[in-house]
Structures are given as C-alpha cells and as structure tokens.
Amino acid sequence: MSESKSAGMFSGRESQGLVLVVDDEPDVRKVVRMTLEKSGYEVLEAEDGEKAIEEVKKGENSMLLSLIITDIRMPNMNGIDVINYYRKEWPSVPLIVLTGFPDMDMATSMLKHGIVDYLVKPVEAEKLRASVAKAMEQREVRGF
Amino acid sequence: MSDPDRTTIVILGAGKGGTALLELFSRLPEVEIVGIADREASAPGLQYADRLSIPTTQDLLTLIRHPGINLIVNVTGDPDLDHLIAAQKHPETEALGGAASKVLWDLVQHESQMQAQLFQAEKLAGMGTFASGIAHDINNPLYILLAFAENIREETDLATIHEQAKSIIDAGKRIQSICQNITQYARAAKARDATLVEVNTTLDEALKIAQFATILQDLSIVRNYEEHLEVLANPDELFQVFVNLMTNAIHAMEGKGTLSIASWRENGLGKISIADTGHGISKEHLQKIFDPFFTTKPEGEGTGLGLHNARAIVKKYQGELSVVSEVGKGTTFIIELPNSATQ
Numbered sequence: 001m002s003e004s005k006s007a008g009m010f011s012g013r014e015s016q017g018l019v020l021v022v023d024d025e026p027d028v029r030k031v032v033r034m035t036l037e038k039s040g041y042e043v044l045e046a047e048d049g050e051k052a053i054e055e056v057k058k059g060e061n062s063m064l065l066s067l068i069i070t071d072i073r074m075p076n077m078n079g080i081d082v083i084n085y086y087r088k089e090w091p092s093v094p095l096i097v098l099t100g101f102p103d104m105d106m107a108t109s110m111l112k113h114g115i116v117d118y119l120v121k122p123v124e125a126e127k128l129r130a131s132v133a134k135a136m137e138q139r140e141v142r143g144f
Numbered sequence: 145m146s147d148p149d150r151t152t153i154v155i156l157g158a159g160k161g162g163t164a165l166l167e168l169f170s171r172l173p174e175v176e177i178v179g180i181a182d183r184e185a186s187a188p189g190l191q192y193a194d195r196l197s198i199p200t201t202q203d204l205l206t207l208i209r210h211p212g213i214n215l216i217v218n219v220t221g222d223p224d225l226d227h228l229i230a231a232q233k234h235p236e237t238e239a240l241g242g243a244a245s246k247v248l249w250d251l252v253q254h255e256s257q258m259q260a261q262l263f264q265a266e267k268l269a270g271m272g273t274f275a276s277g278i279a280h281d282i283n284n285p286l287y288i289l290l291a292f293a294e295n296i297r298e299e300t301d302l303a304t305i306h307e308q309a310k311s312i313i314d315a316g317k318r319i320q321s322i323c324q325n326i327t328q329y330a331r332a333a334k335a336r337d338a339t340l341v342e343v344n345t346t347l348d349e350a351l352k353i354a355q356f357a358t359i360l361q362d363l364s365i366v367r368n369y370e371e372h373l374e375v376l377a378n379p380d381e382l383f384q385v386f387v388n389l390m391t392n393a394i395h396a397m398e399g400k401g402t403l404s405i406a407s408w409r410e411n412g413l414g415k416i417s418i419a420d421t422g423h424g425i426s427k428e429h430l431q432k433i434f435d436p437f438f439t440t441k442p443e444g445e446g447t448g449l450g451l452h453n454a455r456a457i458v459k460k461y462q463g464e465l466s467v468v469s470e471v472g473k474g475t476t477f478i479i480e481l482p483n484s485a486t487q
C-alpha cells in the first residue's frame with residue numbers, strides 16, 4: 001500500500017476531499033482511512049501535530065486539505081492547545097475530534113471553540129461519515 | 145523576634161481547640177508560634193506540637209510572662225485564666241480569651257471541615273481522571289477491534305481479512321492487559337499488614353532491581369543511611385515504592401549522574417530521600433506527576449501509575465510522599481513514615 005504520499009487524483013473517481021487523520025496509533029489511522037476511502041475521500045496520515053504539518057507541506061496537499069480528524073492526546077498539550085495548534089496553521093480547515101475520552105465538559109468546551117464534532121471511540125462508520133459530510137457542507141457554506 | 149511582619153503567638157490549651165489552632169497557625173508563614181501550654185501532659189496538642197518542633201510546656205505562667213509575645217490565645221475554656229493573663233502579661237502583649245477565642249475556634253473548625261470537603265472533592269476528581277484514563281486506553285483498541293470486525297463481514301480480499309484479523313487479536317490482547325493492570329492496581333489499594341520494615345536493607349534490595357533500568361555507564365550512587373532505621377509499612381509495598389522512585393530517577397538521568405539515597409530519623413518519623421541529578425520536572429508538570437496516567441514517556445513505555453501508586457501506598461500508612469525539583473538540576477523525592485506503632 002502506498003499511503004500518505006502527496007495526494008493526487010483519486011483512482012478514476014472524483015475525490016470527495018482530502019482528509020488529514022492525526023492519531024498516534026497506526027491501527028486507528030488505518031480504520032479511519034478504510035472508513036473514509038470507502039466513501040471516496042482521500043486520506044493523509046500523521047502520528048502527531050508536527051508530522052501533520054510536515055505531511056501537509058508535501059506537494060499540493062495544503063491547497064487540497066479539506067478536513068482534519070484528530071485525537072486530542074498529544075505530548076505536553078491539553079485538548080484546547082491541540083485545537084489552537086491547527087487553527088494557527090490552517091485557520092479555515094474544519095476540525096473533528098476523535099478521541100477515547102468520553103468527557104462531556106471537554107466536548108462542550110471544544111464545540112465552543114468551533115470544532116465540527118467531538119466523536120468518542122469506538123465510533124460507528126456511519127456516524128463518522130455523517131460527521132465528515134457535515135464538515136464538508138460547512139466548508140461549502142462558508143465558501144472555501 | 146521583632147520582625148514587624150511576623151506575629152508571635154502563644155497558645156494556652158492543647159485540647160481540641162488548641163490543636164486546631166496550632167494546625168492552622170503552623171501553616172501561616174506570617175505567624176510564629178513561640179509555644180503551646182497545657183496543664184495535662186497528655187493533651188493531644190502537645191504531642192502534635194512536638195512533631196512540629198514547637199516548644200511545649202505544662203507551666204502556663206512561663207508562656208504568659210514570656211517577653212516579646214504579640215498575642216496570647218487562651219483556648220483552655222477557663223475564665224479564671226483570663227484574669228491571670230491580664231495581670232501577668234507584658235503590657236505590649238495582647239490577649240484573646242473568652243468569647244473572642246471561642247469565635248476564633250469556631251472559625252477554625254469551620255475551616256477544617258471545608259478542607260475535609262475539598263479533600264474529598266479532590267479525591268473524587270482523581271477518580272474521574274482515573275476512570276477516563278481507563279476509558280481512553282480501552283476505547284482505542286475497542287474501536288480498532290469493532291471497525292475491522294465490521295469490515296471483515298463484507299471484505300472479500302483474503303489478505304486484507306488476515307491482516308485485519310491480526311489487528312483484532314492484538315487489540316483484544318491490549319484490552320486484556322489493561323484489565324490485568326487494573327486488578328493489580330485495585331489490589332495494591334487494599335490495606336495490607338503493616339510491620340516494622342528495615343529501611344536500609346529494603347533500599348539496597350530495591351536498588352539492585354532498579355539498576356536494571358539502565359546500563360550503568362556514568363552513574364554514581366551515594367548512600368547515606370541512618371543505622372537500624374525502621375518504619376511501619378508493608379515490606380512488599382515499600383519495596384515497590386522504592387523501586388519505582390529509583391527507576392524514575394535513573395530514567396531521568398539518562399545514564400549519567402548521581403543517585404543519592406539517604407535515610408534518617410526526624411521528629412519521630414523515619415525519612416527516606418531519593419535524589420537524582422537528572423533533567424528535573426517543570427512547575428507545570430510538578431502538579432500532575434501524582435495523577436494517575438500522567439506520563440511523559442512514549443506510548444507503551446510508561447503507564448503513569450507509578451507515582452500515583454507510590455503516594456497511595458505511603459499515605460495508607462499515614463505517611464507522606466513529597467517532591468522538590470529544579471529543571472536541569474535534578475529531583476528529590478522524600479518519603480516520611482511513622483516509625484513506631486504509637487504514632
């Protein structure tokens with residue numbers, strides 16, 4: 001499998017968009033990739049925030065990036081720090097949090113910070129896809 | 145003594161009220177407690193004062209006449225004593241007795257109840273961190289497991305099926321090991337039999353194990369033991385605490401530095417310090433290191449339960465585990481434990 005290279009055309013079909021998945025667990029990234037590729041999205045992977053920036057800088061990725069799905073556990077950062085980290089880098093790219101922490105307070109405060117969704121693992125494929133579709137719609141409404 | 149910012153105080157009466165006041169005042173840096181007196185040698189406040197190294201006496205009059213005192217607080221509940229104080233004290237010394245000291249005592253009691261409630265709230269919050277830590281650790285493999293299983297129901301490519309089945313098994317095993325850790329953790333939290341433990345031999349045994357944490361390159365070890373020091377705890381658990389602190393210290397020095405281990409007696413307690421010259425802990429992290437699951441080690445290497453468990457064990461035996469650290473210089477952990485059954 002040739003994954004997480006620069007994203008070009010998606011094998012014949014029109015790409016639904018380029019999604020960056022950030023999680024320190026390779027198998028989690030694989031699951032999200034599998035789920036989204038089935039619906040025609042292209043997927044980039046990164047294991048942490050730094051790698052995410054590296055990954056997006058490759059090729060035309062930064063032009064194409066339409067959504068970030070991220071875990072909020074990162075070394076020396078709390079959840080809000082993580083959100084701000086991406087905001088600073090790519091202010092207009094919508095964010096979905098996908099985490100193992102079932103924390104209502106955290107979810108509420110993140111949603112107030114303007115993320116599209118706070119999803120708790122294990123999340124059903126349909127729910128993840130619905131959430132991604134919602135993020136894409138928001139993008140269109142905002143005219144990106 | 146004549147520091148204008150400090151208030152010098154003597155407490156008369158070492159019953160409930162006196163002890164509560166002593167406890168509170170001893171935490172205020174602006175207050176210096178010159179002494180506490182009670183006619184009863186066995187009054188609880190006198191023993192408590194001993195442990196804090198505050199002078200005690202059964203002779204109330206010497207304290208009342210003591211020069212350079214700003215305030216005498218009478219919590220004996222004896223109204224006659226107020227007259228004696230008025231007659232015998234230095235003119236510049238103020239006295240608090242009768243209703244005034246009663247109000248003060250009420251205030252202190254209220255305060256200590258609030259403290260207890262706060263402590264409880266903190267414990268509950270700790271439980272919350274613990275629970276969400278477990279949830280997080282289980283939810284990740286659970287997600288992997290469910291998602292791949294779901295996919296396999298429709299997947300036709302045999303290679304993919306095999307690969308995902310392997311991931312499912314791995315995820316299942318991870319959940320299994322988390323459950324094992326939790327049961328171990330729960331077991332550790334139960335009270336065990338406390339006996340008098342020989343501190344120095346336990347330290348030496350722990351050191352042997354902890355040294356496995358590193359290939360000893362440039363590590364020097366300095367030991368400074370008080371002979372025949374014993375503390376009241378469970379030997380296996382204390383051993384576990386020592387190993388944990390030493391392993392952390394060795395990790396922090398990354399193979400280079402000095403590990404200093406000391407034991408001594410102080411104020412009727414046995415004390416043990418484990419100090420390293422490692423990278424230290426930032427102020428920010430210092431507040432979190434005892435939280436369950438707090439770790440700066442990479443995923444899979446540290447559980448972040450070590451210090452949490454260590455503190456829980458030490459507290460179980462009425463002890464304290466504290467830390468001082470300076471970034472770039474090193475870290476010292478100090479254990480205090482009662483060293484006889486009469487504490």
Ligand SMILES: Nc1ncnc2c1ncn2[C@@H]1O[C@H](COP(=O)(O)OP(=O)(O)OP(=O)(O)O)[C@@H](O)[C@H]1O
Nearest residue numbers: 392393396433439440441446447448449450451475
């Ligand atoms: N001596 C030390 N010097 C510097 N940092 C320390 C020291 N001891 C502990 N720490 C910090 O505190 C954190 C928590 O320690 P704790 O023992 O609870 O868990 P851990 O060592 O990370 O994991 P485990 O106990 O599973 O090995 C460590 O990750 C480290 O950042």
